[in-house]
Amino acid sequence: MSRVRSLLRALCWLILGWSSLPATGQHLAFRHFGLRDGLPQSQVTALLEDRRGFLWVGTNTGGMARLGASGFQSFGAAQGLKARFVQGMVEDGAGHIWVGSENGVSEVQGDTVANYGPDQGLGRSPTLSLALDGAGRVLVGNRLGLYRHDGEGFEPVALPPPFAGQPIRFLARDRADGLWMVTSSRQVGRWDGRSLRLYPLPPGHGATPIRDLQVDPAGSVWILLEDTLLRMDRGAWVQEDLPDLPPSPKMASLRFDAQGGGMLVSLGGDGLLVKAPNAPARRLTAADGLPRDRILVAIRDRRGVLWVGSDGDGLAAQVLPGLASLDGSQALSGKDLAAVTAIRELGHGQYLLATSTGLYQVDEGRGITARWTRAQGLPADQMWSLLPDGKGGVWVGTDRGLALWRGGRVAAAGPREMARTSVLSLVRDRGRILAGTEQGLFVLDGDGRLLTRAGLPAEAGSTEIADILRFRGQLLLASPLGLWRLAGNRIERAYEDAPFASVTVTCMTADDQGHLW
Secondary structure: OOOOHHHHHEEOOOOOOOOOOOOOOEEOEEEEOOHHHOOOOEEEEEEEEOOOOOOOEEEEOEEEEEEEEEEEEEEOHOOOOOOOOOOEEEEEOOOOOEEEEEOOOEEEEEEEEEEEEEEEEEOOOOEEEEEEEEOEEEEEOOOEEEEEEEEOEEEEEEEOEEEEEEEEEEEEEOOOEEEEEEOOOOEEEEEOOOOOOOOOOOOOOOOOOOEEEEEEEOOOOOEEOOOOEEEEEEEEEEEEOOOOOOOOOOOOHHHHHHHHOEEEOOOOOOEEEEEOOOOOOOOEEEEHHHOOEEEEEEEEEEOEEEEEEOOOOOEEEEEEEOOEOOOOOOOOOOEEEEEEEEEEEOOOEEEEEEEEEEEEEOOOOOOOOEEOOHHOOOOOOOOEEEEEOOOOOOEEEEEOOEEEEEEOOOEOOOHHHHHOOOEEEEEEEOOEEEEOOOEEEEEEEEEEEEEEEEOOOOHHHHHOOOEEEEOOEEEEEEEEEEEEEEEEEEEEEEOOOOOOOOOOOOOEOOOOOOOOO
């Protein structure tokens, strides 16, 4: 098999972006990270994006790891980290990462780790919560109360009743540097360093467990109960409507987008509720591409990437909101899509996909709705290229010449001279159809009749033309030996001094600035 065809066959599992998702074969496109990728443990309990864009991942019994361009760097016992179960993380003004765990607090500065426990003034207690005060000092909530970092160790912070000596379950600082706290007995208050004001939960929520406390980018304070979301509004808690919740929800965590306007609610064993700015909330589950239904924490970083930590199936990332992937696991006749080599939008949410197992129709919201192969009239099952015919149909380049799709029917078409060649690319140029094939360039009229053909010179070492592009008045041809141009009826070298002049070129495009890629 030729090099060009081998490269094209490697275009497997092409990702398609659609806003609505069908019931079969189509789901959100997530990149999954697990133990094989270097994640130290599969239960992700905490996530933090630092100021440099690194993602810190806390786990249940494996310590933590930092994800960067080169992969995961683990921090565990071997690196001096005493934390095994990571309860939370916070970054201070110097860029140090503070980690709360069953063994107190740890500070990570580059590759250096420092641990703080009873000998450093914290008291003998697991860390329950972390925050920074108005001066940038680290605050720790544990079963013995509130502690503050003093530069070397930790000192207890004297709180007024009824918070004095109470376990501090959650901490959050508002825009006015007020410290919001939730105790293990479900008391909620704001402390400004001098006085403490209580904000009791509304009637009817007295026994519901509190799962999270957050301040959003706009400065509003939120409390997540197991089954209800509350927002502070002018001194009183108001309930926020969360559509699409499952019956008897057991919500686990609440986070807000770094850019503001978006909200993520981990629903424990019922997936993840995603609320994008100016869009309705939507619940995602494993059927939509999540690692599993039980989600412990999720964040959206400053670049818009959605990171999801699961309870047992590691970490997942959705790079582009609304991006979905389509596979052929439930395709018609039990066939996979395999290699997807071309896509053509038909309009009204319909697409044609050229693949190595036939021609497929995909309807937005429904997935794969039709499939054509040799049994339905195609000259071959291997497809390479698609081009609208201008009359409601689509020319299809196959492994055995051309075919024409129109109105749900397919048939072999085109000149007999092309009937035994792979049609790798199809381009319309000035009313003509240009076909790049294994046997060179074929020029057809608008109805598919042969006008002329041209082959690459012998010095090219191949007759294959993988792509065609008109660029700055030239008709460029991609080949296994760089680029060539069509000059009249002759084909000659193009860009002989370019870095790609002696290598295989499979595709080309030009951007709005006039650059050739």
